[in-house]
Amino acid sequence: MKTAPRGTSSGGPGGLRSFVARRLTLGLVQTAAVVLLVFALTEALPGDAAVALAGDQPDPARIASIREAMDLDRPAHERLADWAAGLPRGDFGTSLTSGRPVAEYIAGGFGPSLLLAALTLALLVPLGFGLGVLAARHEGRLIDRLVSSVTLAVYAVPEFALGVLLVSVFALKLAWLPPTAVGYGTDLIGHPAVLVLPVLVLLARPVCSLSRLVRAGMVDALASPYAAHARRYGVPGARVHYAHALPNALAPAAQQLARTIDWLLCGVIVVEALFVIPGLGTVLLNAVAERDVPVVQGLAVVFGVLTVVLNLAADVVAYRLTPRAGVAA
């Protein structure tokens, strides 16, 4: 990426179109693979699936009800066809433990999870870019070394460990913030104090990786001949920084934002467990603990398809920004 920024001309619209077509095909195959993989889970159960799922309470009535609920008497390919056909209509089957439709579980947990993810993303972009630009503009000086060391250190820390330490300090020692969201139900937006620690924990890793990428991209560009040339022409420093150097960091940052989706998903599951927030992550963990396979499958499909779509979008954006970088397709 040593060329002038905004080098979209070399790919041309034809290149973009064929790239998008190839990437869409891959996306479709990935979606199909996710659906197949999730379905294959019940087939992987050793022996009789209904007996295996009944687990601790293997009484005949429960086994029969599981078999009935999951249609286990019919051949696998028919069940797969039925289940897959129901997915686009939002029909994910029914829960084994409560008999309620899985879609109801998903709808119930969607609000809090979406709120957490949206808040995190909204803060992530300005914070990540801000820190990265700050470090790059003061390259080699104290502030850069400080930002670089801290982001490198925090980058690898698992959310649950960071979370309990923050709770110990801010909820226990200082008593500034509530330790969990117990007692607030799904009305989180009405109690912003509850959201501070969860969002802080969710932000930690993505902010570090994003700011490191932005810094690296900008430092790279500022050391390049075209930036030196712009300076020689008397282009003001701010213009060199923001109009010429910053765009150089955009493509890797867009890619990283897509990877962040994966982290955010893992993070949301952990953070909801840690702060007892009734979102999709809590629903998923409860279903895993109760071996409620239809609920697990429904959530897995939703999460998996979401990841596929967001990765696709990020790859197309990254390709548009640097058509010659050869984004994986």
Place this chain on the structure above:
Amino acid sequence: MTAPRRLLLGLAVVAVPLLLALLGPLFAGEPGPRAASFTLGGGHWLGTDFVGRDVWQQVLHGGRTVVLTALAATALAYLVALPVGLVSAVTHARRLEELLMRPLDVLLAVPSLLLVLLVASVFTPGAAGLALLVALVNVPDAARIVRAAAAEAAARPAVEALRMQGESWWRVAVGYVGRSSLRTLAADAGIRLTGVLYLVSTAAFLGVGVAPDAADWAVMVDRNRTGLFVQPWAVVVPALLIVALTTGTNLLFDAALEKSPRRKGRRP
């Protein structure tokens, strides 16, 4: 900070949890009688945990599973990724390359923790099962890195020369191409180990691959959370050890591999 100083810092940070994890079980001694849960003092200098066991003794025992599972998972991931990546980089048969790499692209689509939880909802994996699962999650990305690093070396004129001299496939692929990409692979191994440590400890925190009352730092954080306000040490000490372990590993590899070309924007 200069590279040697950062190396020392990384070593210092990672030394405490690593030594505790590997040597701790030797010094733990016999478990004493159980006391009341979540108490402080009374001969237990870090107090007792949720079922009244001595926290210090649990800390001594609790690091080994995390460290060994992570190391095993990283090694297993490379055991698959190395041959797949090398063969697809060196081969001239485009079909073979597609056959090896395309299925991995599809696996990349599934979020890592989701895959672990999916399997945990049907099976009850032990520590070995968790290592296998985490390795599986890491294979696609590792294979892509190996292929990219090896493809660069495989395109060099030296490879043509070796081929024309009639050197065996093994000597060309492993002796030359594999050896030339070692540095990139070492950098990737560092990043991957950090990511694997993250995933293994997070899975253990969520109860995958461990017994509910296991002596494991991540499990201790989870199970002793209910007593956080009474006896914070049972949570804070294992949490700090996990933070030191992951941060130290990351700092160490970053300083050790300073000059190597770092990958950008990949999933750790």
